Amino acid sequence: MTNVAALRLSEAWMQCMRHVRHMGHALDALRPLLPLQASTLASLDDEVIQDWDQFVLRFTKLQDAMGVRLFPAVLEYLEEPFEDRPMLDKLHRLEKLGYLPNVQLWQNLRAIRNCFAHDYPEDDGLKAAYLNQAVDAVPVLLQLLALVEPLADTAKKQTNAEHT
Numbered sequence: 361m362t363n364v365a366a367l368r369l370s371e372a373w374m375q376c377m378r379h380v381r382h383m384g385h386a387l388d389a390l391r392p393l394l395p396l397q398a399s400t401l402a403s404l405d406d407e408v409i410q411d412w413d414q415f416v417l418r419f420t421k422l423q424d425a426m427g428v429r430l431f432p433a434v435l436e437y438l439e440e441p442f443e444d445r446p447m448l449d450k451l452h453r454l455e456k457l458g459y460l461p462n463v464q465l466w467q468n469l470r471a472i473r474n475c476f477a478h479d480y481p482e483d484d485g486l487k488a489a490y491l492n493q494a495v496d497a498v499p500v501l502l503q504l505l506a507l508v509e510p511l512a513d514t515a516k517k518q519t520n521a522e523h524t
Contacts, residue, residue: 372429373512383418
């Protein structure tokens with residue numbers, strides 16, 4: 361593994377952790393409203409709407425950072441030759457290596473994320489359902505990150521040792 365690979369993994373990890381921190385802050389503010397009901401959406405004040413917007417933004421950004429930066433960085437750090445392979449191949453390799461419980465889990469999480477990225481429904485019932493799904497998916501995302509954490513810690517120690 362190269363210094364560059366360790367640095368990429370460490371930086372991708374730190375980016376994910378920033379999103380987790382901000383998403384968690386928004387989620388803490390929203391907790392009294394959970395699970396969200398369609399009937400409450402119309403009466404939310406601007407501050408609560410901003411909390412939901414922050415949650416959705418960070419949930420989406422975390423998903424993107426994991427798929428685009430963290431997972432490829434894990435494979436690069438482990439010297440797995442998957443940089444030019446399709447994402448599905450990368451996911452299968454991560455599953456085989458134990459960094460992803462199963463590919464379908466990631467695809468399900470991605471589908472939840474796509475509800476916000478591609479379509480933000482006007483139907484309050486559907487919107488509440490999507491938001492509740494995303495809230496329920498947060499522990500799963502955190503579990504996936506926990507699988508990568510030991511490797512990210514090793515990469516961080518390696519990069520810190522090289523800079524001292």
